[in-house]
Amino acid sequence: MTPLEAAEIARCHRTHIYAALTAGELKGFQRKRRKAVKGPWLIDPADLDRWIRGE
Numbered sequence: 276m277t278p279l280e281a282a283e284i285a286r287c288h289r290t291h292i293y294a295a296l297t298a299g300e301l302k303g304f305q306r307k308r309r310k311a312v313k314g315p316w317l318i319d320p321a322d323l324d325r326w327i328r329g330e
Contacts (some may be wrong), residue, residue: 278293
């Protein structure tokens, strides 16, 4: 799912999701579009659920 979808489920702002992703608190991954260009973040629903529960 996207950070926007994750934010809707977690009932927080998407910038909070991005901050958790970059801090490593929330697991997610970015596909590379080209050599050095990172693509959009993607989050596994199970990882989001664990993050919401504080695990």
